[in-house]
């Protein structure tokens with residue numbers, strides 16, 4: 087009976103999941119053989135071979151010793167002594183105020199226990215040698231195993247040894263969740279209140295004070311700070327952590343900090359020390375870029391992680407991950423938590439629902455499950471919830487994007503399930519097409535994911551791909567700067583006063599086409615002038631204030647002139663979150679019928695506005711959302727984004743006016759921001775993109791799916807079986823021309 091229920095829950099989930107891949111599985115599950123099986127888990131195990139091959143010896147991390155790692159690491163080793171050889175650790179005397187405030191902030195924290203934990207870290211025996219080496223160097227590249235203690239310990243070592251000479255040590259992280267949680271941990275370890283000695287700074291949140299000496303911050307934050315102070319005078323040491331991630335911000339920061347170091351030397355100012363850290367980076371490349379900086383290798387890892395590969399290739403990684411989870415769940419004791427990597431919000435939310443549904447039917451079969459999503463768009467307080475301790479006797483399952491891939495330590499994680507995929511931005515400068523696509527991760531990312539287990543005790547990583555598939559992965563992640571539209575980067579560099587973009591000291595230079603394309607796009611948007619040199623216009627300067635793609639910032643700013651900022655802010659906020667519509671496959675017709683009242687023949691943007699207005703009119707009523715198949719969580723997120731954008735408009739003194747019911751002015755503003763994303767209907771009934779002349783189609787989720795407007799603009803392209811335009815509006819071709827006469831000089835759209 088139980089198995090039938092579980093099977094039913096799984097089938098219901100699969101049937102309600104809209105994507106083609108799951109429908110494919112559904113067909114397989116409908117097979118009579120499946121239905122009469124005794125247990126779906128066993129059935130899956132046999133039928134789909136979710137069996138894993140252990141690839142390492144006993145209690146040894148394969149990754150440490152694998153050839154793939156060794157050939158990256160040609161470095162001077164700093165070998166650790168046995169912890170017992172280390173002089174006794176000096177206990178920090180805490181003021182009663184600190185101890186008290188610390189205890190009240192975090193509950194009782196056993197500082198002595200934390201110090202013992204610190205001493206057990208692989209990095210600890212190397213403390214003195216490492217500190218000495220770093221003291222003597224301008225720039226150092228540090229590489230050491232995941233979990234060895236780089237992020238939490240090195241800044242403390244440098245502070246304790248006075249290497250920072252009284253100034254601040256900045257430690258950058260690619261993601262806010264890492265900056266916040268790591269700073270919390272380091273504050274605990276140092277026995278101080280967060281925001282005093284140790285603090286953090288992320289967008290819209292600064293928890294630092296006059297006494298802060300160790301400051302964890304997102305790379306984006308440090309980049310923003312550098313626009314105000316290019317010499318970064320407040321810092322004596324800048325630690326660029328998780329350098330292998332090569333986010334756009336980190337890559338720009340590499341050039342900016344290098345320049346600050348050089349300029350400070352030239353001006354006879356206090357020297358700036360740069361430390362670049364990671365567990366998985368191409369050290370030669372980094373060392374060469376940083377003027378042949380020495381590479382310091384930290385040996386050893388704290389706990390072993392066993393790695394298992396799937397014995398056969400899995401065509402559906404979501405299903406394979408869920409099956410693996412329940413196989414584990416059935417066999418493993420409680421309080422051994424699981425972290426699953428997936429690609430994006432929609433996939434994560436549907437997987438979370440699936441796991442919850444199945445677990446309801448598995449009462450008595452394994453401990454109770456606490457299932458938590460984790461992705462960037464989730465509000466900060468919900469993100470931080472996953473770091474809470476698991477209730478005794480239960481099991482926590484976190485389904486996360488790659489935001490949990492680096493730096494973080496999530497309490498209780500014993501198992502990692504790695505699907506081997508990530509959603510990545512891809513850009514083709516020749517066609518001007520910007521795509522979001524699910525792609526294979528790199529070996530470096532796989533190692534980082536593995537490293538999320540084995541941080542508090544030994545762990546296991548299940549890779550939902552074969553060893554042969556792993557061998558075919560790229561060694562390192564292709565830097566974001568080589569695969570993204572660069573208009574935001576160029577805007578940022580100009581804001582930093584760097585106008586010679588082409589000769590900027592990039593670690594990996596983007597192609598000339600990408601840079602020129604970005605400058606053209608900014609010029610067409612009116613953000614830069616190209617007379618003597620490339621310079622920001624007053625509009626461009628205002629665009630820099632918004633944490634948005636320049637095309638959306640332009641839409642917001644043009645809305646001010648068209649007296650419709652009130653509505654455009656709502657639309658832009660709805661575009662900044664994942665879909666606000668929820669369409670379960672089992673109730674698909676009902677959902678579409680119910681939401682018909684919101685649909686506008688003008689397109690998705692006005693449809694979003696109608697939903698936003700209706701939601702506001704019922705004051706965010708939960709029942710209303712349920713009845714109308716609206717995703718409450720995403721609506722709440724959109725409202726939060728809107729509040730933040732509105733705050734920026736108020737700061738810039740932009741009048742927030744309403745256009746009432748005139749929706750054409752809204753579409754005109756969108757055309758002014760997205761003219762380069764325009765498509766024209768052809769005689770044959772197909773669309774072509776005006777910029778690339780490539781065929782594009784309307785996404786089935788669009789309110790214009792069944793329509794054939796002559797011209798549309800869209801926000802993004804998604805490549806699946808076809809190149810789909812998503813989030814569209816009908817536009818007048820004259821608006822496109824008016825928006826960017828230079829851009830359309832050669833290809834003026836013919837009036838409809």
Ligand SMILES: Nc1ncnc2c1ncn2[C@@H]1O[C@H](COP(=O)(O)OP(=O)(O)OP(=O)(O)O)[C@@H](O)[C@H]1O
Nearest residue numbers: 232233234235236237238239271365493495541542
């Ligand atoms: N928030 C935390 N809670 C509990 N233990 C923690 C926490 N943060 C760090 N630790 C402990 O400290 C160890 C070292 O963490 P740290 O982040 O400094 O390692 P790292 O070398 O920078 O790893 P990575 O390369 O994965 O970022 C972890 O393995 C874990 O044992």
